[in-house]
Each structure stands twice: as structure tokens, then as C-alpha cells.
Amino acid sequence: xxxxxxxxxxxxxxxxxxxxxxxxxxxxxxxxxxxxxxxxxxxxxxxxxxxxxxxxxxxxxxxxxxxxxxxxxxxxxxxxxxxxxxxxxxxxxxxxxxxxxxxxxxxxxxxxxxxxxxxxxxxxxxxxxxxxxxxxxxxxxxxxxxxxxxxxxxxxxxxxxxxxxxxxxxxxxxxxxxxxxxxxxxxxxxxxxxxxxxxxxxxxxxxxxxxxxxxxxxxxxxxxxxxxxxxxxxxxxxxxxxxxxxxxxxxxxxxxxxxxxxxxxxxxxxxxxxxxxxxxxxxxxxxxxxxxxxxxxxxxxxxxxxxxxxxxxxxxxxxxxxxxxxxxxxxxxxxxxxxxxxxxxxxxxxxxxxxxxxxxxxxxxxxxxxxxxxxxxxxxxxxxxxxxxxxxxxxxxxxxxxxxxxxxxxxxxxxxxxx
Numbered sequence: 001x002x003x004x005x006x007x008x009x010x011x012x013x014x015x016x017x018x019x020x021x022x023x024x025x026x027x028x029x030x031x032x033x034x035x036x037x038x039x040x041x042x043x044x045x046x047x048x049x050x051x052x053x054x055x056x057x058x059x060x061x062x063x064x065x066x067x068x069x070x071x072x073x074x075x076x077x078x079x080x081x082x083x084x085x086x087x088x089x090x091x092x093x094x095x096x097x098x099x100x101x102x103x104x105x106x107x108x109x110x111x112x113x114x115x116x117x118x119x120x121x122x123x124x125x126x127x128x129x130x131x132x133x134x135x136x137x138x139x140x141x142x143x144x145x146x147x148x149x150x151x152x153x154x155x156x157x158x159x160x161x162x163x164x165x166x167x168x169x170x171x172x173x174x175x176x177x178x179x180x181x182x183x184x185x186x187x188x189x190x191x192x193x194x195x196x197x198x199x200x201x202x203x204x205x206x207x208x209x210x211x212x213x214x215x216x217x218x219x220x221x222x223x224x225x226x227x228x229x230x231x232x233x234x235x236x237x238x239x240x241x242x243x244x245x246x247x248x249x250x251x252x253x254x255x256x257x258x259x260x261x262x263x264x265x266x267x268x269x270x271x272x273x274x275x276x277x278x279x280x281x282x283x284x285x286x287x288x289x290x291x292x293x294x295x296x297x298x299x300x301x302x303x304x305x306x307x308x309x310x311x312x313x314x315x316x317x318x319x320x321x322x323x324x325x326x327x328x329x330x331x332x333x334x335x336x337x338x339x340x341x342x343x344x345x346x347x348x349x350x351x352x353x354x355x356x357x358x359x360x361x362x363x364x365x366x367x368x369x370x371x372x373x374x375x376x377x378x379x380x381x382x383x384x385x386x387x388x389x390x391x392x393x394x395x396x397x398x399x400x401x402x403x404x405x406x407x408x409x410x411x412x413x414x415x416x417x418x419x
Contacts, residue, residue: 020242023245026074034252055392055396057413065251067132069086090306091287120146126150181211184208210252213252245390255379282309304355329356
């Protein structure tokens with residue numbers, strides 16, 4: 001196509017056609033302190049300089065502050081109540097099975113870059129973990145030569161038919177990274193810069209893994225080294241003419257005791273205890289919506305969960321008793337929680353439970369393998385991990401300073417407000 005529209009409308013939001021390539025980066029688990037400390041410590045010299053003329057903003061992510069709902073919110077520009085991906089994991093009442101939300105059949109909205117692709121744009125999407133690939137690539141036609149989508153994790157399995165490119169590891173000249181490593185994220189930047197130089201997509205989306213943030217606090221050597229690595233690639237993308245938008249899918253907080261042990265409320269054990277004592281009617285099933293194929297670094301322990309109640313269970317009584325537990329921040333009914341956090345009600349339980357900043361929620365002690373936690377637990381999921389960076393290498397003079405920003409405004413900022 002030679003003619004391009006001035007704007008493209010996606011999910012009832014209008015986006016300007018890019019005058020320069022726009023690269024949106026989702027830095028998984030990037031609590032604002034990580035960048036703030038790295039800049040202050042001199043680990044991000046490019047970003048430190050870019051912020052003098054760029055935009056150093058903050059926004060809120062989706063709650064639950066997990067990977068799947070937030071990545072899909074960022075790429076669709078709308079909350080889970082619209083796109084349908086409310087968590088990493090949910091209990092399907094119809095089938096009676098626990099289901100990973102990695103299948104595009106659960107998506108109810110198209111992506112921003114898919115709409116631009118349909119209008120003639122060239123797009124590239126690179127994610128660290130392969131679990132996101134089926135969702136992120138949904139609807140793209142790789143036979144056109146205008147779309148590329150792959151993961152670092154399975155870069156050696158990429159094909160033109162399925163990903164728009166063959167054997168990415170050979171193309172980039174790097175080995176396939178270990179899943180639990182900083183290298184998994186560095187691979188996406190190395191590939192992104194090379195693709196930008198040679199293919200120059202109109203829109204690019206890069207999504208990292210939060211392995212480093214789960215293991216390292218802001219300002220630590222491990223964290224600053226990771227952010228220094230990214231800073232070098234941000235510099236390269238900026239030099240190539242990209243409008244850069246940096247955000248995160250969620251923040252990250254310490255979730256451990258003074259002794260370094262995970263500070264967990266095992267809710268299934270609590271609920272089963274009440275039932276066995278005869279002080280609660282019916283049955284209750286705790287569903288930990290942080291669960292995904294990669295649980296070694298967090299043990300499936302996060303600060304958000306849902307509870308499914310059987311007929312006869314007193315939801316108000318159970319909610320009231322849960323609120324009295326030490327470490328519980330709040331408990332919502334399905335309707336209240338889904339309204340508050342813009343979630344799809346049919347994919348949430350009867351109750352939504354959020355723990356305090358330094359607590360996590362588990363099911364039963366026996367169901368958690370914490371052997372992989374070789375450092376004190378850092379995790380996410382609740383409203384205390386909702387604040388995230390929204391940083392651009394360009395000014396945004398027309399942006400309303402009073403507007404509440406969300407991480408899913410990233411493409412809006414890059415396409416409509418960056419100057």
C-alpha cells in the first residue's frame with residue numbers, strides 16, 4: 001500500500017499514523033524505583049540525558065498486576081473488561097477446569113498494531129516468554145512480509161510462516177537464552193535493534209521478563225546492571241530515530257519476613273479450617289491467578305487471588321472474616337472488584353482478595369513448591385504494585401497534566417502526543 005490513513009481507530013480509540021517509528025517497551029516488573037535508582041546511580045546515562053527533554057511520567061497498571069492482563073491491555077489500549085484477559089489463569093465454571101489465559105480465543109479485542117497492519121503498516125513484536133506469543137501475534141498475516149512476532153525463548157523455532165522470520169537466533173547471532181535469566185530480555189533488545197536497522201517497522205512492541213526484578217531490589221548491583229544493559233539499547237533505538245515509550249506491566253515489592261522467608265497467607269488452608277470447625281458453610285476454592293508456566297522465581301505467590309464459593313456458602317460472612325486476617329488489604333465481591341478494576345466478571349471468582357504490600361496469598365502449604373526461591377521473595381499482583389513508569393524520549397506538551405494515565409496509554413502517548 002502506498003496511501004496510508006491519517007488515523008486508525010482501534011477499540012474506540014483513535015491513533016495518528018506514525019510520522020516516525022514508535023517503539024513501545026514493556027519492562028516486566030519495573031517498579032518506578034528501578035529506573036529512578038539506576039538513573040541516580042549513573043547506570044542509565046542515555047535515559048538521564050533523554051529525560052531532560054523527554055517525558056518522565058507515571059501511570060497505573062491493571063489490577064491484578066500480572067503479566068497477561070497488562071501486556072494485552074497495553075497492546076489493545078483498553079482494560080480487561082473490554083479485551084477479556086483478566087488474569088494469567090482462571091477457573092472455567094463451565095468446564096470445571098483451571099485454564100491458562102494464553103489462548104487467543106479468550107481475547108475480545110484486537111491489538112493496536114494489528115489495526116495498523118491492516119491499514120498497511122509494518123509491525124514487529126518481540127516477547128521474552130513464549131507464553132505471550134499466541135496472544136500478541138493473533139490476527140497477523142506473516143505471508144505479507146509486513147509482520148514479525150516471536151519470543152526469545154523459542155527464537156530457534158521461529159519460521160517465516162508462523163513468525164515472519166526464520167531462526168532468529170542465527171539472525172541475531174546469539175544463542176537461545178535460558179528462560180530464567182537476564183539474557184532472555186537482552187535477546188529481545190538485540191533482535192529489536194537489528195530488525196529496526198534492517199526492516200524499520202512502523203510500530204514495534206518489546207516485552208521483557210521480570211526475572212531480574214524478582215531477584216533484585218531497586219538500586220542493587222544486579223538491577224542496575226540490567227537497566228544499564230537496556231539503556232545501551234534505548235540509546236541505539238533513539239539514534240535510529242525511534243519514538244521510545246517505556247512502561248511496565250506491573251511493579252514489584254519485597255514479600256518476605258525479616259528472616260527472609262516468604263510472608264504468605266495460605267487462604268485455602270484458612271478456609272478449609274473454618275469449614276472443618278463448622279464455622280463456615282459450603283466449600284471455597286482459592287484460585288491463584290498469578291499462576292503461569294514460569295513459577296520458579298515466585299512460587300505462584302502473588303498479592304491477588306479469587307475465591308469461588310459453592311451454593312450455600314455465605315459470601316458476606318466469609319469476606320468479612322477474611323478482612324479481619326492480618327495482612328489482608330481488602331476483599332471485594334465479584335461485582336465490586338470487577339467494577340473497581342475493570343475486569344470481566346465471568347472470569348473472576350465470587351470474591352476478590354488483595355493482600356497488603358509485603359504479603360502474598362497462597363492456596364495450601366502442600367501445593368506450593370518454594371524450592372526455587374533462592375533469594376527472599378519479591379512479587380506482585382495487588383494494588384500496591386499498580387504504579388508504573390511511562391517515559392518517552394520526546395516531549396508531550398499537549399498532554400493534560402491532570403489526566404490519569406494508564407500503562408495501556410503507551411501507544412496513545414507515542415502516536416498522539418510525542419513531539
